[in-house]
Amino acid sequence: MGRLVPAVTRALDILELFLDGDGSLSAPDIVRRLQLPRTTVHELVTTLAARQYIVPVPGQPGRYRLGVRPYQLGSRYAENLDLAAEGQQVARAVAETCDETVHVAILEGADVIYIAKVDSTHAVRMVSAAGRRLPAHCTSVGKMLLASLPREELDARVPAGAELPAMTANSITDPAALREALDEIRTRGIAVETRESNEDVSCVAAPVRDRTGRVVAALSISVPMIRWSEERRAELEQLAVKGAAELSEHLGHRSVA
Template sequence: MARAVPAVERAFDVLELFLDEHELSAPEITAKLGLPRTTVHELVGTLAERGYLTPAGGGSNRFRLGVRGFQLGSAYAERLDLAREGRVVAETVAERCSETVHIGVLDGTDVFYVAKVDSSHPVRMVSAVGKRLPAHCTAVGKVLLAALPRQRLDELYASVRLTAMTDNSITNRRALRRELDTIAADGGVAREYCESNDAVACVAAPVRDQSGEVVAALSISAPILRWNEETEPALRELACEGARLLSERLGHRPAG
């Protein structure tokens, strides 16, 4: 791997702060990153000049993400068939169940959501495309982890602590391994009950590409007030159906 360029890394560190913050001032960026004040001012000025940041207005000396980042993200999405096709399938699935549907991919030990369609109910799960969550806390993540070779799984979590998002989150590597083995034996379908959100349950199924590899997962999430012994099997079946449809759209053809 080529040597990392410190100035470029710092610029990305600044931009990535805005994944969690709508607006930030230069002093706030300085405090969060622990960089010299002059360095931050130079970085922010350069990023603003190139359109990656823009003044928030009102004379507040605060900044928000600029249009250039949106343009790059849009260009990426246009070239990513999974996001485009996933959105189409997610809309179909959401229309049938009226619950929130996500398409997620694995990025290290995190899940990254590339498509989402909201529930039509007034009480719904709050999330967003581009959101990242620890894979071990989500049904989507567990589907994707269960599809990995066990050696790769061990490498991923060799030095990663399993943090808890709720009291129901898995925090033990051995327990996670057992659950992933169960998921793999059950066709790759996973569930989670209040593991990433105290009030939400979810079921997810694997999405395969033309080579047969699991490249994503489709999930259906619902508040636990609408989750019971009758709804869960129906949502599981629908998630599997949606995942099969998306797999077909990506060129997958089941053997036989």
């Protein structure tokens, strides 16, 4: 790996300061927060302003906000994103950690479609495939995605009087019961499915967000019942949340601490 260029590192440090705070900074703010010499900060600020990475704040002499260039770069990055490819990459990392089957899925109508999948190496594992479609209400990813919908959109996709198909004896078939489950998922921020789509499998799922904060997918970990326990569930919930957050970051989402 080559040597880092100090001036470039400092310029990027200045730009990243704008990720926090009220959106504007002065040179003294930068000096104080980065502990850099005033002359160095002045030169870096002048250069960044000349290239439109930062611009003066109207009516506030000496203060700067982000310019158009970071937006243009971010937009180009977003244009080149491939959710399936990014999802496959993160799913692989999660699967390597837990050695269970990991999926990334999106919502289409009242169904989910798996767009990425990495298998467990165990002989006993969930059998599925990318591209498979399942009723959303029977899966952890699907319930996570349904829970993220505005009430009006949820009612359109799953009407109150709908007959929900069952995949197993444990599937939720009553729309009212489904809505109760979705309320709990919204509160917890995690979805759990116990033998609802497959008698021999349980799953946990967490939401994946894009740069606007909108839930665009969900990441799940599926476990055969022979390896399922409350302790294991808690471990996998944390791992699913971590994996979904990583994929969200790949999509440009920035979590608020």
